[in-house]
Amino acid sequence: MKSTTRFNFLLYGMYLCLLIVSAGLFRTQVINGSDYREASERNRIRLIRREAPRGNIYDRNGLPVATNRPALYAYIIPEDFDPKDIPELSPLLGLTEWDIRQRISKARGASFTPVLLKSDLSLDTAMQIEEKRPKFSGVFIQVKAIRFYPQHETAAHVVGYIGKMTKEEYEKLDHSVYGYDSWIGRSGIERLYDQMLRGEDGGVQLEVNARGVPINVLSEKDVTVGHDLYISIDANFESKVRPLLAGQKGAILVGDIKTGGLLTAISTPGFDPNVFVTPEQKKERLDVIGSKEKPLLNRGFNGLYPPGSVFKLLTAIAGLETGVITPHTTFTCRGFFKLNRKSRPYKCWYKGGHGRVDFYRALERSCNVYFYNVGRLLGEKRLAEYARKFGFGSPVDLSFPNVSGVVPDQEWKKKAVHDQWYTGDTISFAIGQGYLLVSPLQILQMVTTIATDGRVSKPLLIFDKNEPSKTELGIHPETFKALKQGMLQVVQSDYGTGQLARVDFEKLAGKTGTAQAPPGLPHAWMGAFFPYEDPKIAIVVFVERGKSGGIAAANMVKEVVRIWNEAYGTAVI
Amino acid sequence: MVPRLFKEIHWPMFFVILILTGIGIASIYSATFRMQENYAVKQLGWAGIAVFVFFVTVWVGYRPFFNMSYLLYGISIVLLILVLIMGEVRSGASRWIDVGPFALQPSELAKISTIIVLADLFAGRPIFFGQKRILLLASILVLIPCVLVLKQPDLGSALVFIPMFLAIIFLWGVRIRYLVIFFIGVIASMPFAWHFLKPYQQKRILVFLDPSIDPIGVSYTAIQSKIAVGSGQIWGKGWLQGTQTHLDFVPEHHTDFIFSVIGEEFGFLGCLLLVLLFALLITYAFQIMQNTTDLRARLLATGISVILFFQVAVNIGMTIGLAPITGIPLPLVSYGGSSLVMTFFGLGLLESIYKERSIF
Numbered sequence: 001m002k003s004t005t006r007f008n009f010l011l012y013g014m015y016l017c018l019l020i021v022s023a024g025l026f027r028t029q030v031i032n033g034s035d036y037r038e039a040s041e042r043n044r045i046r047l048i049r050r051e052a053p054r055g056n057i058y059d060r061n062g063l064p065v066a067t068n069r070p071a072l073y074a075y076i077i078p079e080d081f082d083p084k085d086i087p088e089l090s091p092l093l094g095l096t097e098w099d100i101r102q103r104i105s106k107a108r109g110a111s112f113t114p115v116l117l118k119s120d121l122s123l124d125t126a127m128q129i130e131e132k133r134p135k136f137s138g139v140f141i142q143v144k145a146i147r148f149y150p151q152h153e154t155a156a157h158v159v160g161y162i163g164k165m166t167k168e169e170y171e172k173l174d175h176s177v178y179g180y181d182s183w184i185g186r187s188g189i190e191r192l193y194d195q196m197l198r199g200e201d202g203g204v205q206l207e208v209n210a211r212g213v214p215i216n217v218l219s220e221k222d223v224t225v226g227h228d229l230y231i232s233i234d235a236n237f238e239s240k241v242r243p244l245l246a247g248q249k250g251a252i253l254v255g256d257i258k259t260g261g262l263l264t265a266i267s268t269p270g271f272d273p274n275v276f277v278t279p280e281q282k283k284e285r286l287d288v289i290g291s292k293e294k295p296l297l298n299r300g301f302n303g304l305y306p307p308g309s310v311f312k313l314l315t316a317i318a319g320l321e322t323g324v325i326t327p328h329t330t331f332t333c334r335g336f337f338k339l340n341r342k343s344r345p346y347k348c349w350y351k352g353g354h355g356r357v358d359f360y361r362a363l364e365r366s367c368n369v370y371f372y373n374v375g376r377l378l379g380e381k382r383l384a385e386y387a388r389k390f391g392f393g394s395p396v397d398l399s400f401p402n403v404s405g406v407v408p409d410q411e412w413k414k415k416a417v418h419d420q421w422y423t424g425d426t427i428s429f430a431i432g433q434g435y436l437l438v439s440p441l442q443i444l445q446m447v448t449t450i451a452t453d454g455r456v457s458k459p460l461l462i463f464d465k466n467e468p469s470k471t472e473l474g475i476h477p478e479t480f481k482a483l484k485q486g487m488l489q490v491v492q493s494d495y496g497t498g499q500l501a502r503v504d505f506e507k508l509a510g511k512t513g514t515a516q517a518p519p520g521l522p523h524a525w526m527g528a529f530f531p532y533e534d535p536k537i538a539i540v541v542f543v544e545r546g547k548s549g550g551i552a553a554a555n556m557v558k559e560v561v562r563i564w565n566e567a568y569g570t571a572v573i
Numbered sequence: 574m575v576p577r578l579f580k581e582i583h584w585p586m587f588f589v590i591l592i593l594t595g596i597g598i599a600s601i602y603s604a605t606f607r608m609q610e611n612y613a614v615k616q617l618g619w620a621g622i623a624v625f626v627f628f629v630t631v632w633v634g635y636r637p638f639f640n641m642s643y644l645l646y647g648i649s650i651v652l653l654i655l656v657l658i659m660g661e662v663r664s665g666a667s668r669w670i671d672v673g674p675f676a677l678q679p680s681e682l683a684k685i686s687t688i689i690v691l692a693d694l695f696a697g698r699p700i701f702f703g704q705k706r707i708l709l710l711a712s713i714l715v716l717i718p719c720v721l722v723l724k725q726p727d728l729g730s731a732l733v734f735i736p737m738f739l740a741i742i743f744l745w746g747v748r749i750r751y752l753v754i755f756f757i758g759v760i761a762s763m764p765f766a767w768h769f770l771k772p773y774q775q776k777r778i779l780v781f782l783d784p785s786i787d788p789i790g791v792s793y794t795a796i797q798s799k800i801a802v803g804s805g806q807i808w809g810k811g812w813l814q815g816t817q818t819h820l821d822f823v824p825e826h827h828t829d830f831i832f833s834v835i836g837e838e839f840g841f842l843g844c845l846l847l848v849l850l851f852a853l854l855i856t857y858a859f860q861i862m863q864n865t866t867d868l869r870a871r872l873l874a875t876g877i878s879v880i881l882f883f884q885v886a887v888n889i890g891m892t893i894g895l896a897p898i899t900g901i902p903l904p905l906v907s908y909g910g911s912s913l914v915m916t917f918f919g920l921g922l923l924e925s926i927y928k929e930r931s932i933f
Contacts, residue, residue, distance in 0.1 A: 006744055010875070011859050014882045018852050021889050022845060028803045028893045029841040036803025040816055040837075047793055205793065 046077070046206045046214070048114065049179050052199030053145045055226030057159055057189060059235040060261065065155050066190065066273075068145035072121040074129065075114040078104045080138030089136060092128055093118045119279040120146065147183070147277040153270035154239045157298040158231060158262075158400075158461060160188020161273035186276070187296075189231060189461070192400060199226035232261030232460050240563045242266050244556045249293065249544035250524075251300035251440045254560060255448055257535050261460045263564075265441075267299040301402035304437040305542065308515025308549065309366045309497075310525045311432025313483060314446060316363060318386035319374040320479040327359040327482045333369035339376070339423055346372055346427055349514070363486030366497045366512065368431050375430020380421060383429055384409040389473065391445045392438055398459050405442060408435035433516060440542040443527050447510075448538040449473065450487070451529035453480045487511055488532050498526060500554040503561050505569075507532035510539075510557060512549035521545040526553035530561050537564060578632050583927045586857040589850055590627075590905065590920055594620050594913070596847065597831065597906035603813050604827040604834045605908075612827050612908050619910040623917035630921030634929055638922065639869055642693045645686040646714070652679035653721040678911035680730040683718040685919050687734065688876030690714055691741050696869035700746035708742065708751060726771050729887070729901035733880055735759065740879040741872050774899075781897035794830075798892045802836030802844075809840030827908040829900055832892045844889075847906075851885045854878075861927045870926040877919040880904075 028036065057066035074093060081104065090097045095118060103115055117139070126141045147162055163186040170178060178184070179201055185191035202223035207216035241252055245268040254263040269291075275284040288295055297303060319325040335353035336345035348354065348368040354361070362370035375383060384407050387393060393407035406412070408429060410421040417435075428434030441459075449456045454473040487509035490498040498512045510528025517523055524546025529535040539560050546552035598620065602613035638645065656679050691711055698707050715738045723731040743752060767775065780795060801815065810816070815837040826834055836844055858878035862871045881904050888903040890896030902909055904916045 003744070003746065006746070007859070007862070010740060010744060010879075011855070014855055014879075015852065017882070017886050018848055021886055021895065022848050024890065024893050024895045025802070025836070025841055025844045025848070028799060029806055029836065029844065033803050033806035033841070036800045037806055039800045040804035 047203060048142075048206060049201055049203040050223050051144060051179065051182070052201050052223040053225050054147060054162070054183070055197040055199070055228045057197070057229045057231060059151075059155065059231055059233050060263075061234060061236065062230075063151070063235045065151045065231070065233070065235055066147065066149050066159050069148040070143050071119065071146040072123065072126045073119050073142050073144050074117040074121055074126070075140055075142055076104065076117050077114050077138045077140075082137065085136050085139075088132075089129075089139065092125055093121075094125075114140075146279075149273040149277075151235045151239065152272045152274065154235050154242065155231070155233045155265070156188075156270055156273045157267050157300070158188055158233055158265050159273065160190035160192075161186055161276040162190050163276055183277075189229065189400075193229055193462075197226045197229065200224035229462060231462060232256070232259070232263065233265065234263045234567070237563065237567050238264040238266060240567075241560055242268070242270070244559050245543070248546065249299065250546065251298075251303065251540070251542045252556065252560060253300050253440055253444045253540045254564065255444055255459060255538045257448055257451055257529065257538055259460065260448075260456075260458050263537065265298070265300050265461075267297070267301075267303075269293045269295040271295040299542070299544070300440045300540075301396075301398075301400065303439060303542075303544075304403055304405055305439075305523050305544070306434075306436060306515040306517055307432040307438045307443060308513035308523065308525055309368075309432060310443055310511050310513035310515075310527050310549070311436065311438070312363065312366065312371050312430075312513075313450065313487070313511050313527070314387055314390055314392075315371050315374055315378070315383065315430045316359070316483055316486070317390070317450075317475065317479055318378055318383055320359075320482060321386070321475060322378060322382055324377045325359060325374055327485075330356050330358045331362075331370045331373045332356045333367050335369075337369045337372040337427070339427070343424075346424075359482065360486050360489055361495075363483075363511070364489035364493050364496045366490075371430045372427045375426050376423065378426075378430070380409055380426040380429055383426065387436075390449060392436075392442050396439075396441050396445050396459060398441070398461060400461050402441050403439050405439055406435055406437040432513060440540045443525070443542075444538055444540040447527040447529055447540065450480055450483050451509075451535035451538055453477055484509055484532070487528075491528070497550040498528070498554045498557075500551060501526065501528060501557040501561070503530075503558055503565075505565065506530065508557070508561060510554075512554055514547075514549040521547045524549045524552040526557045528557050528561075530564075536568075578628065581928045582631070583857065583861070583924055586854065586861075586920075586924065586927075587627075589854050589857070590917070593847070593850055593854075593905040594623075596835070597903075597908075599812065600831050600834045600838070600906065601827050601908045603815065603838060604831060606813065615910075616908050616913070619913045622910070623914045626914055627917040627921040627924070630918055631925045631928060633925070635870060635873065635922045635925045636929070638689055639693050642686070642689045645682075646690045649679055649683040649686045650717060650721070652677070653683055653718060655679070657721065657724060678909070680718075680722045680725070680727055681911040681915035683722065684730070684733060684737070684880055685877075685915055685922075687715060687718055688737060688741070688873060688880070688919075691738065692869050692872035692876060695741065695745040695872055696867075704748060704751060708747065711738070711742070723769065726774060727900060728770065728774050728777075729899035732887075732899060733883055733901070736883045737876050737879050741876050744875045745872060777899065778897045781894075795891075795894060795898060798830055798833040799894050801833040802893050805837040805840040805843075807841045809836075809838050809843050812838050814838060829888070829898075829902055829907060830892060831907045832889050832903055835906075836892065848885075848889070851881070855882055858923055861923055861930070864930045865926050866930075867926075874923055874926055877923055880919070881916070 053068050056064050056068070059065050086097050086100050090100055100117065103117060121141070129136060129139060129141060149156065149159065149161070162183045165178065165182050165184045169184065185194035185197065190197065200223065202221040204220045205218040206214045207218050241254070241264055245252060245266060248268060250268055252264065252266040255261070256263050271288045275281045275288055320327070333348050333354035335351050336347050338345055346368070349366070354365055354367045354369070357365065357367050357370055361367070387407045392405055394404045395402045408425065413419055413421050413425070413435065425434055429436055445456070445459065454475045488507060490496040490512065491501050491508045491510050493499065498510050501508055501510060508528055508530045509532045510526055513525030515523040515525060524543040526541045526549050527539070529538045539557055541553040541556045541560070543552050543556070598613050598616050601616050605612040691714065694707070694711055694714070715734050719731050719734040739752070739755065804810070815834055835847060855878050858874055862874045865871055884901050884904050887896045887899065887901050891898050891901070902912050905913065
């Protein structure tokens with residue numbers, strides 16, 4: 001019998017619940033029905049969403065690089081609007097009557113939802129509309145923030161830009177955070193830190209009368225402003241350095257060695273992020289996106305190129321560390337190098353040959369034959385091992401996307417090229433040619449590592465009050481000492497390949513590179529640190545098809561150091 | 574074969590199901606006829622598939638499903654894990670797996686397969702000793718799909734498992750003190766469950782308690798759906814005549830909030846009819862339970878009818894502010910293929926229990 005009791009208990013329990021639901025329906029529909037009917041007929045509640053202003057982004061000196069400017073938007077609630085007003089409204093807004101009708105009819109089915117009529121109105125227009133009140137019921141002007149990048153091209157690749165969310169994105173995101181019309185970070189810091197920068201939207205529930213005029217605020221939620229961010233870039237400095245690359249494709253990176261913060265990360269050609277946020281600049285926007293020059297590509301972080309002779313620094317480190325050579329080891333350069341009697345000659349850039357050179361002289365004059373020999377003694381395995389140790393082949397730990405590049409070895413070649421590894425590949429690898437591909441940012445990381453004797457700070461783009469985290473590589477100090485001495489000679493010696501970078505107020509050390517990348521002219525590279533005695537900055541200049549590292553890149557390094565010295569230096573010129 | 578299939582069918586129940594589905598399609602049409610996508614026709618197609626599934630289930634009978642209960646359960650757990658890994662994300666939740674042209678909602682399968690597993694498990698166990706062990710095992714079987722669904726996050730579908738489980742053990746003959754312990758357990762675990770919820774889910778529950786905290790989000794929906802239902806008054810505004818729902822005041826008005834369309838257009842009498850039809854369905858289910866001698870079938874029928882009831886009560890409750898907004902569809906009525914087909918499958922099982930009620 002007990003089970004029958006339970007059976008009935010369950011059944012009648014369900015009946016009871018349904019009865020309660022029915023009672024609820026009775027209360028809502030019959031007792032309070034007329035109130036709700038009235039509310040629905042007048043449809044008197046309007047919801048107006050207010051977008052939270054996005055947080056600003058400042059450079060290291062507090063100069064705004066991304067901020068908001070107020071802009072006026074004209075909206076219309078179709079249901080509250082009298083179409084007779086269209087002829088008068090259209091000249092005011094500079095829209096054709098057909099345009100306005102089109103916009104209104106698009107919203108059919110949701111005629112109480114405000115529809116955008118025109119964005120970024122002039123103050124004059126807005127005033128004229130307001131003056132004609134009570135005409136134009138249903139039309140209202142709202143002040144909204146438009147993203148503005150006051151530095152235009154400067155730091156654009158780092159800061160990034162925002163864009164309107166697509167319908168697909170909206171479907172995927174949490175609707176309580178992202179509104180239908182929300183902006184979202186599309187690239188750079190704007191995208192990486194979107195969560196932080198965006199605040200929380202607010203809004204009001206308004207009660208309106210039959211003509212759509214608000215008569216009462218039912219409830220209101222304040223907007224929460226987004227967080228501000230400080231980046232390590234010095235916008236003033238960058239805007240002075242940028243003209244050096246005018247008309248050329250390339251990248252200049254300058255890192256603050258003490259803090260790890262990047263002072264500048266220029267990539268040319270650049271773009272003005274404002275075209276992505278200004279409603280009236282659709283044509284410019286499409287130009288930037290479609291350009292063959294690829295202005296959106298951040299060449300410093302995401303460009304992949306053969307490093308050429310700059311990579312000899314790494315071959316040198318590997319050689320010294322493994323004991324394959326000492327700074328006193330000499331090789332004879334006759335202008336070419338042969339693996340054996342029958343092999344083809346691998347040329348040195350200096351046809352006459354450098355003669356008998358030791359380690360320092362080899363770096364100073366960038367002797368290919370010397371490093372062919374080192375590379376051959378090392379073998380590709382050890383070369384690849386040290387290249388990876390110095391960060392090649394994987395993205396730089398920057399909390400900002402950048403490419404990994406290619407460090408070739410036997411396994412890689414089998415997979416990617418379906419061919420075995422030849423000793424000739426090792427020879428090319430040793431002087432930064434062949435299959436090796438690096439980003440300018442990775443070169444900056446290597447130069448910084450050398451300049452700091454391996455106690456390198458983690459590179460940063462966002463300002464961080466914490467003590468920079470340092471990593472130890474376990475490389476002997478003598479190795480760095482020898483390398484720095486060599487790099488000093490590159491610039492200071494009258495035979496050095498980088499002597500054009502020499503500045504007259506303090507000692508500079510660096511290494512040039514002229515990377516063959518047929519078809520077309522070679523790429524120009526130079527990596528340097530300054531001052532030699534107590535390094536404060538690391539510099540990488542990369543010029544796509546720049547012809548010669550010793551000329552194009554070295555000249556720019558000199559200018560960068562001069563500009564930096566004016567801003568930060570203590571040396572008297 | 575065909576005549577034998579249609580013999581001994583509980584026709585009244587089948588017609589109630591069809592009427593409810595018909596009301597659903599009519600309301601979906603009314604809710605969406607201004608939109609580009611033709612949801613009503615799609616739902617009609619789903620109804621066709623669902624009726625087919627219903628009769629296939631009746632033809633196969635409920636017994637084979639018990640034989641493969643753990644297989645079904647395993648499949649649904651795998652699908653639930655898959656949906657978390659590679660599911661399609663909509664509105665911040667991943668509940669669907671894309672299968673060619675349509676999206677599968679594995680939580681629907683999980684509900685039914687969990688019922689089958691539980692019914693199979695309990696029916697074979699005596700109630701007089703060893704209750705603790707069996708209850709522990711059963712709790713784990715329920716908890717796995719429940720947590721996976723909650724992780725999607727789909728609070729509504731996860732909640733459904735609780736009354737289903739309680740009703741099955743209740744009818745099986747669980748000691749009342751264990752039931753009390755379970756109740757206390759559920760209530761005691763709420764503060765922990767609270768942290769498990771996504772902020773927007775927490776917000777929905779807070780809004781239920783105090784509608785003024787989120788005027789632009791959920792509470793706006795809650796108020797608007799209440800206005801929609803209330804404005805239907807006694808007679809309703811008539812089919813296709815609703816204004817609240819058509820004007821987009823109520824979101825998701827063809828899925829979770831379909832009842833606001835019904836309330837607005839068919840009024841209190843229409844709503845009452847709908848509730849009565851569901852009550853009738855539950856009554857039929859209980860009649861079928863009374864007529865079977867197979868304990869497994871009885872527990873299976875319990876689970877199916879409780880799930881149906883719970884979804885109806887909570888769904889209607891949330892449109893009129895009696896329950897928090899949790900995303901539970903109105904069975905047979907809301908738009909959604911997975912839900913419709915699986916509901917018909919469950920009802921098909923019920924039907925087959927009726928058909929095979931007295932095999933001596």
